[in-house]
Amino acid sequence: MKRREPAYPMLIQDVISSSKEEVLNDEGYQRTFFISATGARMYRAVLSGILMDKLDIGSDDSPIFRLRIADPTGGISFTVGRYNPDLLSRMDDLKTTYPVVVIGKVTSFVSKTGEEVITLNPEEIRHITKQERSQWNILAVRDAMSRLWMLGGRGPLPGRWMNVPRPEDPRGGEDLDEKAREMIKDTLRFLNKSFFARELDRMALGPRKPTDPHGEEVDPLEEYENMVLDMINELDRGSGTRWDDLIDYIDRNRLSRNVIEEVISNLLDKGMIYEPVLGFLKAI
Amino acid sequence: MSKAQQNAPEMEPDGALRELTKEELFEIKEEVHRISEELGIPLDEATRMVYEERGIHLPERTRVVESISELVPGMRNVSIRARIISIQKMERKSGTSYFRGFIGDSGSEIRYTAWVQFPFEPNTPVFIQNVSVREWNGKTEVVINDSSFVSPIEDMEGLLPRIEEGVPSTISELKKDSRDVDVEARIVESREVTVNSKGRQVDIVKGIIADRTGRMSFTCWGPVNLKEGGCYRIIGGYVKEFKGQMDLNLSPGSIFRPLSEDRLPSIEELMRPEDSRIINLLEGKFSGPVSLRGTVLSIRNGSGLFQRCVDCGRRLNRGTCTVHGKTKGEWDLGFKGIFDDGSATAFLKGDRMMVEALLGSDINELTEEVKESLDPEGILGRLEDELLGRPIKITADPVLDDYGITLQVSAIEMGWEMEKFEREIISLMEVIV
Secondary structure, eight states: OOOOOOEEEOOHHHHHTOEEEEEEOTTSOEEEEEEOTTOOEESEEEEEEEEEEEEEOSOSSSOOEEEEEEETTEEEEEEEOTTOHHHHTTGGGOOTTSEEEEEEEEEEEEOTTSOEEEEEEEEEEEEOOHHHHHHHHHHHHHHHHHHHHHHTTOOSOSOGGGOOSOOOOOTTHHHHHHHHHHHHHHHHHHHOIIIIIHHHHHHHHOSOOOBOTTSOBOOHHHHHHHHHHHHHHHHOOSSOEEHHHHHHHHHHTTOOHHHHHHHHHHHHHHTSEEOSSTTEEEEO | OOHHHHTOTTBOTTSOBOOOOHHHHHHHHHHHHHHHHHHTOOHHHHHHHHHHHHTOOOOOOOEEESOGGGOOTTOOSEEEEEEEEEEEEEEOTTSOEEEEEEEEOSSOEEEEEESSOOOOOTTOEEEEEEEEEEEETTEEEEEEOTTOEEEEOSOOTTTSOGGGGSOOBOGGGOOTTOOSOEEEEEEEEEEEEEEEETTEEEEEEEEEEEETTEEEEEEESSOOOOOTTOEEEEESOEEEEETTEEEEEEOTTSEEEEEOGGGSOOHHHHTSOEEOOHHHHTTTOOOSOEEEEEEEEEEOTTOEEEEEETTTOOBOBTTEETTTEEOOEEEEEEEEEEEEOSSOEEEEEEOHHHHHHHHTOOHHHHHHHHHHHTOTHHHHHHHHHHHBTOOEEEEEEEEEETTEEEEEEEEEEESOOHHHHHHHHHHTGGGGO
């Protein structure tokens, strides 16, 4: 069955740091995909940001506009010309410094300096509201994180609705890995500074070693142990607490899954909880 | 009644044979030895005499096989404990009938064909004596004939599927071709249906099960008494694709163990439109409405205001119906387009109510608008302004066919809930540490 390639919601930096892959489809035609820094195998993309430039670089015979949009991670330029008559007719409606969404095929060209530049063949450009722009950005971040989750071999995603097409290992090694993480952090800080910045800072600090009034070091994980024990007791329906219920609880209460998993591991080691059956936890 | 059954005075009223008690066997053994000594005849002859005198059928010398997995084609005169998994009565052209199905124990299951009356219910533990094992049509099966004896027993130990000892799966974990399914679910819908299967009328039960992770349709190939709304642990069955959707296939021999009502959320909660993505729908794992977040990439020409044939409801093309020719039409609204949620694309269909809700005008107002402007494309343009490239959340009934997913929209909300995405991002945070 022939299916239309979906448009991946993407961050601009993710798109422009991608690498090209040319494949022959079932009918023998060449199709170009781009593997992004977070592993998206793109044919189309949805980008959302601020329209920075709209330059008329054509002539009466051959009208061409060069547009540039930017999001919290970077900017990308592309052109609209006579091959996009529908978009061309709407160029007057587009205003710079206002948010837009662009949907198009990802493509590339070789610049005068011999560098391969990633760009878009736009199929749709529309002004959207600031809120809608943020919604596109947050979906792009979540999908990028889902891809990194899958690439990291962490098992099933926490929810099926986070599912994304199978990612591919990006080509570029650790540099690209770092770039992917940084652009996600940049976007999260832009989207909800007070909420995500706090979480990012907490994670950046790592496990703290606060000092108690008597001068003895206290493992911060111990602070959570009573809380986690209460949680396990609360969710226990007789045969133990289901691991899935615990994850739901953690997600609902915006708790850090990493920290709690570590606490559970400690509690198991200490013998304060046990697993009556695989997938269940019970407090002693 | 078979010859063997006629010779079996120990037959119970339901046609099954009862086992001799230990005391009876001991008594018979004593008597056999006594007669053998008194008459100076071999033990075999004495045994035959005692059994005949008592009117008890002389058991054949059979070998008791411990587990079904040990049965191999070519075996004869074997006996085995098993649980009847399924029973199907087969009619032959000659008018006679026979039975076939599966028997199993905790480790495996095997086909059987019974050429004699087989008055048992699925899930009955039985001791089957003096059967042979053959290969038929490439499959190994146990043959129960008129020299075999099938007697119900009390002890189910070792006869239940071993998977029951494990942790059940969730519906979201089930995949196409999953076997030995073990799942805890609420019966959302259950209805008896008669279907024609390979030229025979078969009574089956169809319905929908749901748990916290998803929903799935099921088909039970035989009568089963399931309480709609009840929670069950369902053990035994396999997942098959039917009309593009995953379907849990069960038999009356599958285990339906009732659970407490509060084991799973209510039906209302479980049947709320399920958050999903098109990539999941393409796997066919849905049964009911879904919520999808994405955007509309294009709206097809012809969307907006159009006329339908008053006789058959078909869309008119320049006042002409493909069936009724030039005819009178009535105005209607609708749209078709391509929906993309970043994981895959689907066809989108919206009816008059959807268009009215999106444009904030009813059909009369929109008809007047078109008549005044003489621009039927005007409505299409307004739909494009409302939908193209905008983040929207739709509730839709998906249909999967050879062309992909079609979504029949029942509700459209503009925008997505940021808080939901924030929560999801927190749960994925470890990828950027």
